[in-house]
Amino acid sequence: MTSPETHGPLTALLLAHAPPERHEWLRALPGLEGLLEEHLAKGRAAWPSVELAPEHFLRHLARHLPEEGAPPDTLHQLRAADLYLACACAGGEPQALELFERHVLQKVSARLGTPPGVSLDEVLQVARQRLLLGVAGSAPKIAEFSGRGSLSGWVRIVTSRIAREPLGQDGRQELFSEPPQALERMLSRDDPEREFLQAHSRQVLSESLQAALAELSERERALLRLHHLHGLTMDRIATMYGEPRSSVARHVAQARERLLKLTRRELASRLKLDRQELESLLGFVQSRLDLSLHRLMA
Amino acid sequence: MECPSETTLSDFLEGLLPEAQRALVLAHVEGCERCQELVALGASSTEGVPDAGEERAPLAQGATLARYVVLERIGRGAMGEVYAAYDPELDRQVALKLLRPGDRHVEELRVRLLREAQALARLAHPNVVTVHDVGVCDDRVFLALELVEGTTLSEWLKQPRSPEEVLRVFRDAGKGLAAAHAAGLVHRDFKPANVLVGQDGRARVTDFGLARPSNRWPRPRSPSESPPRAPGAPSPLTRTGALVGTPAYMAPEQQQGHGVDALSDQFSFCVALYEALHGVRPFGGGSLEELGRAAREGRVRPPEREVKVPARVRRAVLRGLRARPEERFPSMDALLAELAPSRAPRIRAWVATSTAAASLLGLAAGYVVAHRREARCAQEAEKLSTVWSPERRERIHAAFLATGKPYASSAWEAVSTMLDAQASAWRSLRTDSCLAERDAPVASWQTAACLDSRLWHLAAVTDVLEKADAQTVQNAPQMVAALEGISACGDASALTTRPQPPDALRPRVDAARRRLAEAKARLDTGNHAAALEVTTALLQDLQGLDYRPLEAEVLTLHGHLHGLTGKLKEAEELLYKALWAAESGRDDETVARVWILLLWVAGDQMARLDEANRLVHHARAAVERLGRERFPGIAIDLHLRMGGLLLLQGKLDEAEAEYTQGLALSRKVAGPERLRTTYLLAGLGRVRSRQLRAAEALELFRQAEANALQVRQWSPEHPVLAVNLNNIATELLALGRTDEALATFQRALGLLEAARSKDHPSLAAPLNNLAVILRREGRLDASRQSYQRALAIFERSKGPEHPSTVIALGGLGMVSYDSNQLDEALAHNQEALERIQRGLGMDTPRAEMPLRNLGLIHLRAGRPAEARKHLTRALRLLEKEHGPDSAVAGGVLRDLARVELTTGEWRLALTHCERSLKQDEQTQGAESPDTALDLACLGEARLGLGAPEEAVPLLERARSIDARARLDRKEAARVSFLLARALWERRSREERVRAMALAEEARRWMEALGMRTRNELREVMAWQARHSPTLSEAVR
Structure with missing residues (x-):
């Protein structure tokens, strides 16, 4: 039930650049022309000073069509404004480049942690080159941005990888594996009482935590890390896992419980403390857990 | 699966991937921490990183914080805000101090604040603002303080005040500071703004620890952290907010980031007092630098207004402003006594003498003292008589003579002289501190406590001496020399950090410390087992006595003793x-000592280097916190242990620097700290030894020995000297003085075996070295036994991967090599290599030894390529650590040359040996055994190239070196044989006769070495058969 060539102009442009095997899927989408108009309008509204021919925008979009089997409304959820800017940047539009620098890159830099010995400026410079100029004749990397997810988020990922690159080549990555303090923070972030632990107990606690973590399943570890260390919300994790929020939250809580139990066991075997000392240290761990449960899972 | 692309991760995050792909990406992300981090970064900005502290709105009236109800904001400072609040539970008003959250530095401060506040909460003093409560609420740390109706001292001083009024208020504040010092607290930011003057006129010190710049986080270094300023331009004081503490009031040592202590508070106090009295700050300067210079140079600005300040007060304030802490008053008490309203001349008399307390002998006579007090103090001083009375002195003398040892009377002379001096110093200082009790209660009490602990140590020593046997007499002078100096007790500033028990616990703590002193005395005599008995019993007794500093002292000694006896885990x-x-x-003092001991155990003893290198930071920080100048002994210890740790890792230059610094420090100080010189000299000797500078090393070891005998008063039989003898022997061996070396090793072993059990850890090193010599002598079975014993002890005491263990293992392998058991040799050395790499990492230069051994083994097994590979790797490791021209590579270069000589690559061999010759001549001199080896190598290469005329002088030189510095006979035989071959080519009858004699000499030496030179011997004998005298006649 393919309709004859009665597509609107934008649909026609899209079809002209889309791979033939996707044509059928595209044609089947209801209200495609309206949707494309809407996206284009959003882009123009967000960046009125940027000049971008509709054909370029649609060519870009055609290259990033959702894969077959992706959720049906993927095309609707497109971040049109971000995609518009990225597309203009890929074309080297001067206004767009300036806006990208001001609105995206500078903001990204505020949240980017760089490893020691790497300066932020260097990282940003490499990021600019790679994102906007392209290497050895290849297209600028920003052309890879699909418009699903935010441009800032995507750029953060790219930049963060760049920041770690030189070290990766040296094989010194272990510098970046989580320091024990980070593990402790999984139990409680910003808790001044943590500092009261004596240096050695702290170390033993870290070791115990590490050992306990090693015993958790990969999934449990990932859940704890994502939520407690990286601070992702339950909603976000639920999205990533494709599970309801409540069940993800339960998994996280269970992982925590298990971590606590294992940590207790490790602590008990490592610290040959007398019972009273052990109890007090365990009490400490327990109270940290309670405190952070209260704060982080609320 | 590789890490997904940015776009895929971004889609994943938004839930926009097709189900199958989502599952794949999820599986990857779950196992990839890096991607987890990226996912978090990619998530929208409202998640992830916790928000950096935004300014919070002030608390409104009626708001509650924990149980407190806010009334109004009464102040706002750099650190936070102060509210008046109501505590309904106790129905009183309090001042609530809230720390501003957010900033990373404040985060650190919060922790400090909590600590300080908890300490302050225990300190109740009328001149210190009372801390009622400390807590955390909604992520904010708060303090509930006594609410003082009144004003700050800086406000109070804005009204005209008479010098008497000013002095009265400052005396109040000073008493508050003194009380805090007595509790082990240092204010660190004393200034008029931190003193509250109540409506009742009473001054109270506040803000303890709020601005405490910890030594643990020094002032900002990187430009991004410090306030921006043009290069070279002095930073205006107003911009130094980042520098915690208020520069105008800071002592020079505080400005320079050195340790801060009670004396720094005294300085700040005097700056404030000077300003209050004279209307101008004592030190001028528009910048921190200028200010600091003025203070360091003692340029005090003249008073702005002429006021009647008593000369005595003016002098006192100026003394408190001295740049060098030790020139200030020893304590706040002493300063306050000078600031007291003038009435009794007696007080001044005390202060004048107290400053000289450290050097006094018999000063008590000059005092005008109430008779009763004098009597009581005399009684105090008589405590001594139980320890060192004329009767006791006589009994000990008798006990010494009763041993019938020839050295007893000289030992008695040394011991009695030292003990007499100790006793007299003790008596006079005890009397003085007792007399001073009323005027300076805190300082005098601390001096008394210090003196008491010295007395126990003295008592412990005399107890042991009274039951003297031959061994005790032998060690007695050293035991007495280890007594800590009495005069240090007069230095109140050094005592402020020593925690003292509450009165209720004092008798039990005192008793325990007495026995601890006894254990230390036994450690000093080298009797570890006896010392352990005491500490073990003490630990039992301590149970239930809740006094942590004492527990720490006992555990430290107990742990140290375990380490010395090789029980490292424990x-x-x-x-x-x-x-x-x-x-x-x-x-803090014990903390620093323990970190240093841990460094020794984990590093030097167990070779767990990652961990040890982490411990270094702790140890350094702890020593810095104490102050190097105030505790030079501890600082020296750290240098000593650092040197050992670096030496272990083959970092020779760094180790040298540590030992050198330690020596410089130890030469500056007097007293027991000097005793460490012995170990520092020996340490530096070990560095020289590893740098192959044998003559210098030998000299240093000899110096260490002399130092031990003279300064430490050790008897020549002291077991610790044996370790040094072992070092001396090693250098003798390196210098070719084989016979002396062998005798010295055997003496070292004899001393140790007499003093210690057969498997004591200290026996391992001399056993190993003895094995080396025995191997050289061709006594392979004896050598193997020695190696095996050394290896077993090392493995048990230091663990399988310790470099010392590995060296013994490699050596054992080379005995197999000499016995032509190549498989076994290979296995041992491969294991040695693996162990050292496991212990110290793949790139450790200490892999040199097993790699070189493996090279020789492969070469003999007919695998020159393998040999070359191992040796090249060893060379690379050494060059990486020591640079391309270092002399330490000489041995490897010669081994490489040996491979080339065997395979006939004469030119390559020449290159290697020219290089090693150059380096060896430079560092070891033209006459060293190593130089001879280089020459032999060159001679052999020349011979191989068909140039015997060029070989002859080289080999003659090598041979002449051997005549003075004896080579390994195997090498010497090789030189003779090579020379014989070279001379033979000269074809003259005389030369050929000499050649035959030389070959015969080589044969004889080789035969004596048995198995070890079997292959070489065959070669010589074959040559002899081909070049018989008759044959030579025929050739002619």
Whole structure:
């Protein structure tokens, strides 16, 4: 039930650049022309000073069509404004480049942690080159941005990888594996009482935590890390896992419980403390857990 | 699966991937921490990183914080805000101090604040603002303080005040500071703004620890952290907010980031007082630099207004402003006595003498003292008589003579002289501090406590001496020399950090410290087992006595003793326990000592280097916190242990620097600290030894020995000297003085075996070295036994991967090599290589030894390529650590040349040996055994190239070196044989006769070495057969 060539102009442009095997899927989408108009309008509204021919925008979009089997409304959820800017940047539009620098890159830099010995400026410079100029004749990397997810988020990922690159080549990555303090923070972030632990107990606690973590399943570890260390919300994790929020939250809580139990066991075997000392240290761990449960899972 | 692309991750995050792909990406992300981090970064900006502290709105009236109800904001400072609040539970008003959250530095401060506040909460003093409560609420740390109706001292001083009024208020504040010092607290930011003057006129010190710049986080270094300023331009004082503390009031040592102590507070106090009295700050300057210079140079600005300040007060204030802390008053008490309204001349008399307390002998006579007090103090001083009375003196003398040893009377002379001096110093200082009790109660009480502990040590020594046997007499002078100096007790500033028990516990703590002193005395005599008995019993007794600093002291010694007897695991565990106890007892001195001991156990002894290198930071920080100048002994210890750790890792230059610094420091100080010189000299000797500078090393070891005998008063039979003898022997061996070396090794072993059990850890090193010599002598069975014993002890005491263990293992392998058991040789050395790499990492230069051994083994097994590979790797490792021209590579270069000589690559061999010759001549001199080896190598290469005329002078030179510095006979035989071959080519009858004699000499030497030179011997005999005298006649 393919309709004859009665597509609107934008649909026609899209079809002209889309791979033939996707044509059928595209044609089947209801209200495609309206949707494309809407996206284009959003882009123009967000960046009125940027000049971008509709054909370029649609060519870009055609290259990033959702894969077959992706959720049906993927095309609707497109971040049109971000995609518009990225597309203009890929074309080297001067206004767009300036806006990208001001609105995206500078903001990204505020949240980017760089490893020691790497300066932020260097990282940003490499990021600019790679994102906007392209290497050895290849297209600028920003052309890879699909418009699903935010441009800032995507750029953060790219930049963060760049920041770690030189070290990766040296094989010194272990510098970046989580320091024990980070593990402790999984139990409680910003808790001044943590500092009261004596240096050695702290170390033993870290070791115990590490050992306990090693015993958790990969999934449990990932859940704890994502939520407690990286601070992702339950909603976000639920999205990533494709599970309801409540069940993800339960998994996280269970992982925590298990971590606590294992940590207790490790602590008990490592610290040959007398019972009273052990109890007090365990009490400490327990109270940290309670405190952070209260704060982080609320 | 590789890490997904940015776009895929971004889609994943938004839930926009097709189900199958989502599952794949999820599976990857779950196992990839890096991607987890990226996912978090990619998530929208409202998640992830916790928000950096935004300014919070002030608390409104009626708001509650914990149980307190806010009334109004009464102040706002750099650190936070102060509210008046109501505590409904106790129905009183309080001042609530809230720390501003957010900033990373404040985060650190919060922790400090909590600590300080908890300490302050225990300190109740009318001149210190009372801390009612400390807590955390909604992520904010708060303090509930006594609410003082009144004003700050800086406000109060804006009204005209008479000098008497000013002095009265400052005396109040000073008493508050003194009380805090007595509790082990340092204010660190004393200034008029931190003193509250109540409506009742009473001054109270506040803000303790709020601005405490910890030594642990020094002032900002990187440009991004410090306030921006043009290069070279002095930073205006107003911009130094980042520098905690108020520069105008800071002592020079505080400005320079050195340790801050009670004396720094005294300085700040005097700056404030000078300003209050004279209307101008004592030191001028528009910048921190200028200000600091004025203070360091003592340029005090003249008073702005002429006021009648008593000369006595003016002098006192100026003394408190001295740049060098030790020139200030020893304590706030002493300063306050000078600031007291003038009435009794007696007080001044005391202060004048107290400053000289450190050097006094018999000063008591000059005082005008109430008769009763004098009598009581005399009584105090008589405590001594139980320890060192004329009767006791006589009994000990008799006990010494009763041993019938020839050295007893000289030992008695040394011991009695030292003890007499100790006793007299003790008596006079005890009397003085007792007399001073009323005027300076805190300082005098601390001096008394210090003196008491010295007395126990003295008592412990005399107890042992009274039951003297031959061994005790032998060690007595050293035991007495280790007594800590009495005069140090007069230095109140050094005592402020020593925690003292509450009165209720004092008798039990005192008793325990007495026995601890006894254990230390036994450690000093080298009797570890006896010392352990005491500490073990003490630990039992301590149970239930809740006094952490004492527990820490006992555990430290207990742990140290375990370490000395090779029980390293236990030692480590005990030392960590000591650390916790010391930390919770706020005993910074013990904390520093324990970190240093841990460094020794984990590094030097167990070779767990990653861990040791982490411990270094702790140890350094702890020593810095104490102050190097105030505790030179501890600072020296750290240098000593650092040197050992670096030496272990083959970092020779760094180790040298540590030992050199330690020596410089130890030469500056007097007293027991000097005793460490012995170890520092020996340490530096070990560095020289590894740098192949044998003559210098030998000299240093000899110096160490002399130092031990003279300064430490050790008897020549002291077991620790044996370790040094072992070092001396090693250098003798390196210098070719084989016979002396062998005798010295045997003496070292004899001393140790007499003093210690057969498997004591200290026996391992001399056993190993003895094995080396025995191997050289061709006594392979004896050598193997020695190696095996050394290896077993090392493995048990230091663990399988310790470099010393590995060296013994490699050596054992080379005995197999000499016995032509190549498989076994290979296995041992491969294991040695693996172990050292496991222990120290793949790139450790200490892999040199097993790699070189493997090279020789492969070469003999007919695998020159393998040999070359191993040797090249060893060379690379050494060059990486020491640079391309270092002399330490000489041995490897010669081994490489040996491979080339065997395969006939004469030119390559020449290159290697020219290089090693150059380096060896430079560092070891033209006459060293190594130089001879290089020459032999060159001679052999020349011979191979068909140039015997060029070989002859080289080999003659090598041979002449051997005549003075004896080579390994195997090498010497090789030189003779090579020379014989070279001379033979000259074809003259005389030369050929000499050649035959030389070949015969080589044969004889080789035969004596048995198995070890079997292959070489065959070669010589074959040559002899081909070049018989008759044959030579025929050729002619």
